Amino acid sequence: MVRRTPLNEAHRKLGARMVDFAGWDMPVQYSSVIGEHETVRTAVGLFDVSHMGEVEFNGPGALETVNALISNDLTRISDGQAVYAGLLNEQGTFVDDIVAYRFSPERIFICVNASNREKDFxxxxxxxxxxxPVDRGDEFAQIAVQGPKAAGLVQRLTKADLSKVGTYRFTEGEVAGVKSIISRTGYTGEDGFELYCPPGGAVKLWDALLTEGQQDGVKPCGLGARDSLRTEMKYALYGNDIDDKHTALEAGLGWIVKLDKPAFIGKDALVAQKAAGVKRKLVGFELTGSGIPRHGYAILKDGKPVGEVTSGTMGPSVKKPIGIGYVPTELSAEGSTFDVDIRGRAVPAVVVKTPFYKKP
Amino acid sequence: MAETIPGDLKYTKEHEWARAQGKVVVVGVTHHAQEALGDVVYVELPKVGSTVTEGKQFGVIESTKAVSELYSPLSGTVVKVNEALADNPSTVNTDPYGAGWIIEVEPSDPKQVDALMDATAYANLLKNA
Known part of the structure; x- marks a missing residue:
């Protein structure tokens, strides 16, 4: 059965085009993917991400319990801070990528991908x-407010002092009268917040953000823009760029793996892989020929398949065909060249520095 | 608002249109097609001089999210392609029946065009979709 977020009716009223995403009926676009993408880069956009899951660990020893499950280190952050981390298999590959919120050493709140909710729990x-763990996925809706005008917009709707909430920090408070976790995080490369609220308050919060945001040029944004925005930042998408077949080191996510931390699942495999050398790496590339790289296309060197494209699009801000993919380590340095097999055509590509998009 | 199904064109069930223009037939995608595709960001065109076959793929059109095939409404030889789409693929969205045309074909049999759907039949197809 297809699942709906509390904002489903609101999306339909706004004329969204709906698609099935991981079993959820979600808006892919309202007006145009490129228009929504640009709105997030220059003003502010709203995303319904209520399909994502939430899991909580409550009680003495919560921090230690979670720290043994995730690749990042909750002892290195303070209460009121969050970390991006992997849930890894024994092989060092991904069960999922998550954000863990440290309310206190006795209360850790975790946000997981919609497609992995049941598996992760x-x-x-x-x-x-x-x-x-306690599955709290059905107790929260989530709205991402992203863009250079996001902070101003959310601030006008809350008494919480957002100037004290830095990147990857969070607080609790009412936004438009709706009790929320106000987290300065996102998936777009822009400043902004992700607001976790009770499902019953989601419509009120969404409508208030749309109304108050009119002066900022706010737009509701769909999964299409969410994907192009994150691709321009080379943020990984589970199921595309990271999965249970590639390790965190191969994915270039060594920075969320704290190998000096006591035991966590996947550590031994990654210590061994680091010592032996990583044989393939996830890189960002631009096509120098014409076409658009897409998930699943083969990467060729001298006509032979050596890797695979994991994500790709025509970057609306960078205005170039960009891609992400796994290649042998010897082809991973900036400036390395290879071809992408686009419907039988070998289209040349070059490895570039990422993120693809840099703020002007 | 521009006309969404011009009366003087012929149509396919794959949402291409065809316009007989002297000896050649101009081919593009319909308003409905461009709306369903979303922002068009790339069009892969055939080579001038190549042959196309009725109902068979002659190119590819890509939006931000999806890759879709373009099917030829008729058989013949490609005599011209819309090179301007390389720099401005979004013309397919803004002017699908004008500047957003895709190829020009010299049909192997000029009567092929007559067999395509007219505007009324295409409007019915959309209505019953």
Whole structure:
């Protein structure tokens, strides 16, 4: 059965085109992907991301329990801070990528991908030693408010002092009268907030943001723009760029893997891989020929397949065909060249510095 | 607002249009097609001089999210392609029946065009879709 967020009716009223995403009926675009993308880069956009899941660990030892499950280190941050991390298999590959919020050492809140909600919860339940996870996915809606005008907009709707909430920090407070977790995080490369609120308050919060945001040029934005925005930043998408077949080191996410931390699942494999050398890497590239790289296309060197494109698009801000893909390490340095097999045509590409998009 | 199904054109069920213009037939995608595709960001065109076959793929049109095939409404030889789409593919969105045309074909049999759907039949197809 297809699942709907509390904002489903609101999307339809706004004329959104709806698609099935991981079993959820979600808006892919309202007006135009490029228009929504540009609105987030220059003003502010709203995204319904209520389909994402939430899991909480509550009680003495919560921090230690979660720290043994994730690749990043919750002891390195303070209460009121969040970290991006991997949930890894013993092989060092991804079960999922998540954001873990440290309310206190006894309360850790985790946001997981929509496509992995059930799998992650079962995995955490199986592997958690100590505090047991609680699935709170149905208790939260989530609205991402992203763009250079996001902070001003959210600030006008809350008494919480957002100047004290830096990147990857969060607070709790009412926004437009709706009790929310106000998190300065996002998936677009722009400043902004992700607001977690009770499902019953989602419509009120969404409508208030749309109305108050009119003066900022706010637009509702769909999954299409969310994907092009994150691709321009080379932010990984589970199922595309990271999965259970590529390790965190191959994915270039060594920075979220703290190998000096006590045991966590996947650590031994990654220590060994680091010592042996990483054989393939996830790179960002631009096509120098014509076409658009897409997920699943083969990467060729001298006509032979050596890797695979994991994500690609025509970047609306960078205005170039850009892609992300796994290549042998010897082809991963900036300036390295290879071809992408686009419907039988070998189109030349070059490895570039990422993120593809840099703020002007 | 521009006309969404011009009365003087012929149509296919794959949402291409064809306009007989002297000896050649101009081919593009319909308003409905461009709306369904969303922002067009790339059009892969055939080579001038290549042959196209009725109902068979002659090119590819890509939006930000999706890759779709272009099917030829008729058989013949490509005599011209819309080179301007390389720099401005979004013309397919803004002017699908004018500047957003895709190829010009010299049909192997000029009568092929007559067999395509007229505007009324195409409007019915959309209505019943």
């Amino acid at each position: 079962a995995w955490m339940k199986e592997h958690a030693k100590g505090v047991k």
